[in-house]
Amino acid sequence: xxxxxxxxxxAPEGWVQTAREQRDRGLAALDYLxxxxxxxxxxxxxxxxxxxxxxxxxxxxSVPADAPRIASLLGVFPGAxxxxxxxxxxFGIEFLDRDGxxxxxxxxxxxxSPLRRETPLPERVGTTWPGAEEKQRRRRRLPPxxxxxxxxxxx
Amino acid sequence: MAESTSPPPRRGxxxxxxEDCTSCMLCVRECPTWCIxxxxxxxxxxxxxxxxxxxxxxxxxxxxxxxxxxxCGICIEVCPFDALEWRxxxxxxxxxRAALVYDRESLTAWxxxx
Amino acid sequence: MxxxxxxxxxxxxxxxxxxxxxxxxxxxxxxTSRPSARVEVVGAGLACCxxxxxxxxxxxxxxxxxxxxxxxxxSILIVAGTVTTALEPAIERMHRELATRGPVQVLAFGAxxxxxxxxxxxxxxxxxxxxxxxxxxxxxxGSGESGFPVAGYVxxxxxxxxxxxxxxxxxxxxxxxx
Numbered sequence: 001x002x003x004x005x006x007x008x009x010x011a012p013e014g015w016v017q018t019a020r021e022q023r024d025r026g027l028a029a030l031d032y033l034x035x036x037x038x039x040x041x042x043x044x045x046x047x048x049x050x051x052x053x054x055x056x057x058x059x060x061x062s063v064p065a066d067a068p069r070i071a072s073l074l075g076v077f078p079g080a081x082x083x084x085x086x087x088x089x090x091f092g093i094e095f096l097d098r099d100g101x102x103x104x105x106x107x108x109x110x111x112x113s114p115l116r117r118e119t120p121l122p123e124r125v126g127t128t129w130p131g132a133e134e135k136q137r138r139r140r141r142l143p144p145x146x147x148x149x150x151x152x153x154x155x
Numbered sequence: 156m157a158e159s160t161s162p163p164p165r166r167g168x169x170x171x172x173x174e175d176c177t178s179c180m181l182c183v184r185e186c187p188t189w190c191i192x193x194x195x196x197x198x199x200x201x202x203x204x205x206x207x208x209x210x211x212x213x214x215x216x217x218x219x220x221x222x223x224x225x226x227c228g229i230c231i232e233v234c235p236f237d238a239l240e241w242r243x244x245x246x247x248x249x250x251x252r253a254a255l256v257y258d259r260e261s262l263t264a265w266x267x268x269x
Numbered sequence: 270m271x272x273x274x275x276x277x278x279x280x281x282x283x284x285x286x287x288x289x290x291x292x293x294x295x296x297x298x299x300x301t302s303r304p305s306a307r308v309e310v311v312g313a314g315l316a317c318c319x320x321x322x323x324x325x326x327x328x329x330x331x332x333x334x335x336x337x338x339x340x341x342x343x344s345i346l347i348v349a350g351t352v353t354t355a356l357e358p359a360i361e362r363m364h365r366e367l368a369t370r371g372p373v374q375v376l377a378f379g380a381x382x383x384x385x386x387x388x389x390x391x392x393x394x395x396x397x398x399x400x401x402x403x404x405x406x407x408x409x410x411g412s413g414e415s416g417f418p419v420a421g422y423v424x425x426x427x428x429x430x431x432x433x434x435x436x437x438x439x440x441x442x443x444x445x446x447x
Contacts, residue, residue, distance in 0.1 A: 106393070107355055114392070123390035130192035131184035143189070145390070164429060188380075188389055221424040222384040222397070248423045248436045252384070252399060255424055 003054040010061045012044075012070050019046060019076045022057050026050045033073065033083035035091045037117045042068050042091055046080075063093070065116075072098035090115040120150035163269075166226050167245040170265035171217055175238035178212040182230035182239060190223035191230060217262060221247070222255040244268035298331035302434070303441045307342050310437060311367060313360055315350025318379035318427040322349045325430035330437075342371045343444050345420075345437065349427075351381035351388055352395040360398070364417060374420035374440055378433060383422045 010018045027048035036043045046059040063070055072095040073080040084095045085104040092113035095101055103109055112119040129143035142148060178195035194215040199208040231239045242265045249255045257265075298310045310331060312322045325331050344367050352360060367373045377398055380386030385396035400416035423436050 121390055122392065127189065127390075130189055131180055133180065141184075144184075161429075161431075188387060220384070222422060223380060223386065223389060224424065225380055225387045225426040245425065245429050246432045246435045248421050248432070248439075250421060251419075252397070252422065255383070255422060 003056065005055070006057040008057055008059050010059050012061045012063055015044075015059070015061050016071045016073060016076060018059060019048070019073050022048050022059065023076055026053075027055065027057055030073070030077040030079045030083070031056075033080050033087060035087050035093060035115075037065070037091065037115065038062070039117055040065055042093065044070055044087070044093065046073065068092055069094045069096055071096050074098045089113070092116065117147065118149070120147070121145060125150050163243040164245050165243065166228060166241050167243040168221070168241075168247065168265050168268065169219060169224070169228075169231065169262070170240050170242045170268065171259060171262035172238045172240065172266070173214055173217065173259055173263055175236045176214045176217065177236055177238075178214050179235065181233045181235065185229050185233045187227060187229065188223040188225055190220040191218065193217045214259070217259045218256055219262060220256045222249075222252050240266075242266065242268040298326060298333055300434075300437050300441055301330055301332050302438055303445075306441045306445050307340070308441050308444055309342065309344035309367075309370075310347065311344055311363070312347045312349055313363060315348070315352065315356065316381060318349035318381065321425075321427045321430050322347060322378065322433060325433045328430050328434075330430060330434040340370075343374070344371060345374045345376055345440055345444075347376045347378050347433070348382040348398050349378040351386065352398055353393050354395060355393070357395060372444070374444065375417040376436060376440065377419050377422045378425075378436075379423065379428055380426040383424065386426060 008018065008022075027050045029049045029051050031047040031049045033044070033046045035045065041062045042065050044061045044063060048057045048059065050056070061070060068091065070093065072084055074084070075097075081100070082104055084093075084098070085101055087093050088095060088101050089103040089106050089109060090113060106114075124143060124146045129141075131143060132141060142151065176193075178193060180193065183191045183193060194217075195212050196215060197210045198213050200211050201208045228241065231241060244265060298312075300306065300308065300310060312319065314320075314322055322331075326333070346364060346367055348360060364373055364375065375398065377383045381388065381394075383397050383399075385391075385394050388394040389396055398417050399419045399422075420440055421436050423432055425432060
């Protein structure tokens with residue numbers, strides 16, 4: 001059985017309508033909703049699946065990183081509740097036209113959204129990486145998961 | 156008393172074949188928990204018939220911290236020289252964190268594990 | 270009073286606007302291979318390692334406590350899984366309550382309770398339940414001053430049930446011989 005798989009780019013204004021259209025044509029299961037920080041823009045992703053056949057669609061909407069707002073999908077998929085709460089606390093996304101966006105996994109809303117690119121991961125920055133090869137006089141490498149802008153150039 | 160009827164694990168502990176290690180540090184860099192580290196130095200070895208000596212990496216020490224190891228096996232997969240291998244020993248607890256850091260000698264000893 | 274892990278969780282942890290109730294779970298056993306040793310084995314099953322502790326019970330290494338009032342005496346607290354900052358108070362409370370009944374030996378079962386394991390770099394994860402900053406490779410943000418005196422660390426991700434049984438036998442033998 002061949003399943004169909006689509007990637008649908010959506011303008012933020014059409015987010016709810018597109019989700020409703022896809023749901024009404026059979027992709028009735030919201031698998032997950034999350035986000036990716038692309039630098040300058042945050043891409044909100046909703047993965048929809050057709051129960052039984054496995055047909056899928058990935059809806060993607062891009063919002064500016066400094067104005068991260070998008071409509072909530074609660075009216076179309078009640079199951080989006082926890083996904084939106086997690087995406088809100090991890091990326092700092094504001095989901096419009098809904099309430100009850102309290103943190104799902106973290107104990108409080110963090111000052112800096114943990115999964116944003118500019119939020120450093122202190123454990124990785126502050127731990128000596130065994131792979132740094134300082135002894136071999138080669139160019140000092142950064143460990144995986146550490147961005148150059150997190151590291152103090154003089155430190 | 157209950158007896159174990161399950162077969163020995165394939166992934167019990169990781170052993171080192173130091174003679175095959177070139178200190179390339181691929182395992183060190185790829186380890187997700189940063190639990191591997193090694194010390195090495197380079198030596199010049201004169202080669203007969205060659206005008207210049209060759210630089211050879213010599214492994215001094217190799218450590219795996221089994222308190223951090225998540226037994227993913229990425230180090231074994233990535234080693235270009237097959238200098239790391241799985242061994243079935245699974246019972247090696249410790250009374251403190253430092254005792255879980257195995258050095259070259261103890262990692263080599265794991266090769267005998269059945 | 271029966272000490273159940275999640276009743277402590279209910280009382281000590283707050284999420285959002287108020288305490289939430291988690292389904293009550295019981296993890297109290299005796300070690301099958303040491304029937305005459307009166308040592309209570311209590312499991313704090315926090316993550317995947319909990320399944321290996323349950324497998325140890327299924328394999329017969331551990332026997333369910335028949336129930337009723339727990340007697341005074343020594344106990345072993347198995348911390349099996351990732352200790353997050355949210356859950357730390359519950360584990361500490363569990364340890365305190367067990368300590369009112371007798372000496373408690375803490376067993377760190379698996380990589381997470383030993384060092385934070387695969388989640389060592391997460392800000393919400395404690396790098397192991399031992400006291401102080403662990404020595405060894407890769408330990409940067411350690412456990413700090415708080416923590417438990419750990420009687421044994423069982424490496425593995427997760428360790429096998431047989432490894433748990435072997436370590437429990439060692440701990441019980443050491444406790445009984447004192």
